[in-house]
Amino acid sequence: MKTHVQVAVIGGGVVGCSVLYHLTKLGWPDVCLIERSELTSGSTWHAAGGFHTLNSDPNMAALQGYTINLYKELEAISGLTCGLHHVGGITLADSPERMDFIKAARAMHRHMGLDTQIITPEEIKELSPIVNTEGILGGLYDPLDGHLDPSGTTHAYAKAAQMQGAEIYLRNPVTDLNQRPDGSWDVTTKNGIIHAEHVVNAGGLWARELGEMVGVFLPLHPMEHQYLITDDLPQVFTRDQELPHIMDPSGESYLRQEGKGLVIGIYEQDCDPWALDGTRWDFGHELLDNKLDRIGDSLEFAFKRFPCLETAGIKSIVNGPFTFAPDGNPLVGPIPGLQNYWSCCAVMAGFSQGGGVGLSLAEWMVYGEPSRDVFAMDVARYGNYCTKAYTRNKVRENYQKRFSISYPNEELPAGRPLNTTPAYAIWQQQRAVFGQGYGMEHVNYFAPEGEPLEETPSFRRSNAFAAIGNECRAVRNSVGINEVHNFGKYLVTGEGARAWLDGVMAGKLPQIGRVTLSPMLSPSGKLMGDFTISHLAENEYQLTASFSAQDLHMRWFEQYLPALNVDLKNISMSRIGFQIAGPKARELLAACTRFDVSHSAMPFLSVRKIEVGQCDAVVQRISYTGDLGYEIYVPVEQQISLYHTLANEGLAFDLKPFGMRAMMSLRLEKSFGSWMREYKPDYTPMETGMDRFMDYKKEADYIGKAAALKELAEPPKRQLVSFIVDAIDADVVADEPIWKDGNVVGFVTSGGYAHFSEQSVALGFVPTQMIVEGATFEIEILGEMRPAKLFSKPLFDPQSKRMQS
Numbered sequence: 128m129k130t131h132v133q134v135a136v137i138g139g140g141v142v143g144c145s146v147l148y149h150l151t152k153l154g155w156p157d158v159c160l161i162e163r164s165e166l167t168s169g170s171t172w173h174a175a176g177g178f179h180t181l182n183s184d185p186n187m188a189a190l191q192g193y194t195i196n197l198y199k200e201l202e203a204i205s206g207l208t209c210g211l212h213h214v215g216g217i218t219l220a221d222s223p224e225r226m227d228f229i230k231a232a233r234a235m236h237r238h239m240g241l242d243t244q245i246i247t248p249e250e251i252k253e254l255s256p257i258v259n260t261e262g263i264l265g266g267l268y269d270p271l272d273g274h275l276d277p278s279g280t281t282h283a284y285a286k287a288a289q290m291q292g293a294e295i296y297l298r299n300p301v302t303d304l305n306q307r308p309d310g311s312w313d314v315t316t317k318n319g320i321i322h323a324e325h326v327v328n329a330g331g332l333w334a335r336e337l338g339e340m341v342g343v344f345l346p347l348h349p350m351e352h353q354y355l356i357t358d359d360l361p362q363v364f365t366r367d368q369e370l371p372h373i374m375d376p377s378g379e380s381y382l383r384q385e386g387k388g389l390v391i392g393i394y395e396q397d398c399d400p401w402a403l404d405g406t407r408w409d410f411g412h413e414l415l416d417n418k419l420d421r422i423g424d425s426l427e428f429a430f431k432r433f434p435c436l437e438t439a440g441i442k443s444i445v446n447g448p449f450t451f452a453p454d455g456n457p458l459v460g461p462i463p464g465l466q467n468y469w470s471c472c473a474v475m476a477g478f479s480q481g482g483g484v485g486l487s488l489a490e491w492m493v494y495g496e497p498s499r500d501v502f503a504m505d506v507a508r509y510g511n512y513c514t515k516a517y518t519r520n521k522v523r524e525n526y527q528k529r530f531s532i533s534y535p536n537e538e539l540p541a542g543r544p545l546n547t548t549p550a551y552a553i554w555q556q557q558r559a560v561f562g563q564g565y566g567m568e569h570v571n572y573f574a575p576e577g578e579p580l581e582e583t584p585s586f587r588r589s590n591a592f593a594a595i596g597n598e599c600r601a602v603r604n605s606v607g608i609n610e611v612h613n614f615g616k617y618l619v620t621g622e623g624a625r626a627w628l629d630g631v632m633a634g635k636l637p638q639i640g641r642v643t644l645s646p647m648l649s650p651s652g653k654l655m656g657d658f659t660i661s662h663l664a665e666n667e668y669q670l671t672a673s674f675s676a677q678d679l680h681m682r683w684f685e686q687y688l689p690a691l692n693v694d695l696k697n698i699s700m701s702r703i704g705f706q707i708a709g710p711k712a713r714e715l716l717a718a719c720t721r722f723d724v725s726h727s728a729m730p731f732l733s734v735r736k737i738e739v740g741q742c743d744a745v746v747q748r749i750s751y752t753g754d755l756g757y758e759i760y761v762p763v764e765q766q767i768s769l770y771h772t773l774a775n776e777g778l779a780f781d782l783k784p785f786g787m788r789a790m791m792s793l794r795l796e797k798s799f800g801s802w803m804r805e806y807k808p809d810y811t812p813m814e815t816g817m818d819r820f821m822d823y824k825k826e827a828d829y830i831g832k833a834a835a836l837k838e839l840a841e842p843p844k845r846q847l848v849s850f851i852v853d854a855i856d857a858d859v860v861a862d863e864p865i866w867k868d869g870n871v872v873g874f875v876t877s878g879g880y881a882h883f884s885e886q887s888v889a890l891g892f893v894p895t896q897m898i899v900e901g902a903t904f905e906i907e908i909l910g911e912m913r914p915a916k917l918f919s920k921p922l923f924d925p926q927s928k929r930m931q932s
């Protein structure tokens with residue numbers, strides 16, 4: 128056993144072996160894998176081995192496609208077989224909503240280059256005669272679906288890694304991890320200590336315990352899961368061709384051929400988190416007791432859908448645990464606050480995702496960033512708010528909803544409310560319908576009297592449509608109030624603050640009392656954040672960005688933070704408040720403060736520390752609604768006091784509350800982008816129009832400057848543009864393909880209905896040479912081609928007179 132390595136990967140399941148393989152593939156051969164027992168000793172050995180590309184996040188889906196295409200390469204390198212069965216798969220749809228769901232998925236696949244198809248009940252029957260297609264409206268066929276041998280595949284990864292220089296130490300549990308002052312790790316194992324520059328937690332069922340060894344809680348939990356293997360069936364073995372996989376969301380089941388019989392697995396509603404207080408270290412190659420009573424109803428359903436199962440004998444039943452994060456996606460990347468400790472766990476579909484997860488983590492370690500945006504599986508998408516109990520509640524919900532339809536406007540109920548601001552109770556009294564992001568409740572919209580206090584989940588315009596429209600009009604016609612707690616906020620102070628910000632931010636820094644907008648770039652020139660920078664006083668800045676990117680941004684800041692002269696604090700929850708927006712916003716603010724807030728005293732993009740009511744507030748003149756507007760921040764304890772001041776004075780101006788749905792509608796008519804939609808680490812400043820906030824000439828050698836200058840010299844081939852869509856009852860959401868002359872030429876990043884302008888709007892990328900004012904395209908919405916016209920001047924207030932007046 129080596130005593131020093133560059134990387135120690137802990138865990139010899141399919142995920143750890145994939146990381147090992149990819150590190151060696153990218154040129155890091157001085158790596159080892161340490162396994163407690165034998166390879167595949169966690170969830171991996173009893174997996175059903177199915178793989179598919181379906182994922183609601185396009186980058187995750189693409190990484191799943193990468194994983195599936197990798198198996199042939201692994202077989203060729205290692206000389207071992209992965210036991211591949213590329214049989215294709217069908218997801219059944221038995222209601223109009225499920226048809227919408229698969230049509231939306233199909234549309235997304237088009238711009239990703241995945242060759243899925245919507246097929247008819249007759250075609251389903253032809254491909255899989257064992258399906259009773261009564262009540263089936265159609266299906267989504269994916270030729271890439273299939274299954275493999277879990278153990279063979281894991282060994283193929285391991286052998287290929289060994290052939291490229293990696294070493295594997297079996298029967299050697301890691302019992303402790305201690306960090307040296309230089310950030311490297313002493314990894315204590317049964318057979319001695321290995322000094323590793325980096326450690327990867329690929330501990331699967333024991334990932335929680337490996338996190339605890341370094342004082343970290345990883346938001347994941349194991350769930351029990353059962354599948355049944357039938358005896359041989361003539362409906363199966365008399366065929367010359369293997370049956371395709373069938374996913375039956377209504378029955379919460381997946382079914383595939385196994386030899387001459389079938390395997391059926393069930394994501395039952397009656398399910399429970401496993402090993403609440405941790406996974407036993409001596410849990411080995413063992414299965415859990417069968418719990419057939421839990422899947423009785425699902426089996427009844429399956430007998431109707433697949434009648435040959437009713438009389439089939441059961442050869443064996445597998446009940447085993449595997450881990451999930453609250454949203455079902457993996458937890459990958461550097462753990463915020465820890466140096467050289469990498470997470471690669473909560474991979475619930477190791478055979479669909481393991482390759483892409485291993486590739487992304489290896490790229491991150493070797494090159495400093497993954498080649499595509501992986502926020503959907505970044506461990507930093509969760510923060511400290513995620514308690515153990517909340518994690519369990521969400522994991523259970525995610526398991527139950529594994530095969531449910533995910534609606535774009537859906538708000539999942541489990542574990543809520545968790546975090547709330549003081550204003551929550553006020554909004555409740557005003558009939559707020561809440562959503563949740565990063566553990567925090569926010570108002571989506573206010574339900575009028577007599578209407579339900581929930582939004583109907585739908586791919587089409589929902590029951591909230593009229594209410595959101597009224598909120599938008601209230602803002603544009605008078606003044607609206609909305610909470611600004613769901614921004615991430617950071618206070619940067621100290622003598623070195625300006626120099627540090629100059630090196631981290633790619634835009635101009637503001638003078639005292641002013642505000643600028645600035646992109647933050649990665650070394651390769653991709654967007655890492657879109658920030659509002661407010662210069663509050665000498666050596667004092669407030670940064671504002673996306674609320675859900677807090678851990679991502681803090682991790683980034685800490686990576687580049689100098690030891691001296693800069694103090695950085697996350698003040699997202701300690702400094703909160705409201706925004707007021709609309710033509711009467713200034714009059715309202717003036718009525719609440721003794722300070723001069725006239726245009727000359729407080730122009731657009733200025734910031735002041737002034738009294739508002741009884742509070743010492745930070746007020747900045749800026750508004751994401753694109754209207755005259757102010758963000759007013761106060762200490763969290765004074766939020767209610769601020770509210771009453773604004774609400775009381777607001778009576779004279781017809782002040783109305785508005786929610787996030789209205790805010791997203793209002794920003795559309797200004798073509799303002801949004802973080803993780805238009806702006807994310809897949810895109811660059813010039814692609815997204817963020818170049819208007821860049822400072823290409825500043826002296827500071829900020830992160831990403833070289834790449835940004837290169838882009839300036841060689842402009843990008845695609846750009847973000849806006850469209851008016853001739854929509855009927857469904858607007859774009861995201862990831863719909865954009866067509867021109869029968870070809871997919873781009874994709875939508877976000878959109879919706881712009882209520883004040885009464886237009887359906889889409890934002891999306893198209894090739895630069897196609898960008899001509901008024902050019903016509905088609906956007907595929909739920910399987911229908913809808914005409915779309917490109918426009919470049921904002922629909923509302925094109926000269927920004929309102930915003931800047």
Ligand SMILES: Cc1cc2nc3c(=O)[nH]c(=O)nc-3n(C[C@H](O)[C@H](O)[C@H](O)COP(=O)(O)OP(=O)(O)OC[C@H]3O[C@@H](n4cnc5c(N)ncnc54)[C@H](O)[C@@H]3O)c2cc1C
Binds near residue numbers: 301
């Ligand atoms: C019943 C069932 C059916 C499934 N079906 C499918 C399917 O069809 N398709 C699919 O893609 N996925 C399926 N899965 C999920 C799949 O099994 C997992 O996604 C995958 O196995 C996760 O692999 P892993 O490497 O992350 O974790 P694990 O397989 O749990 O591996 C972790 C490894 O780390 C080792 N380890 C932990 N702690 C230490 C330590 N301190 N020192 C040294 N070594 C340590 C363990 O011994 C273990 O070998 C199924 C799971 C179950 C339970």
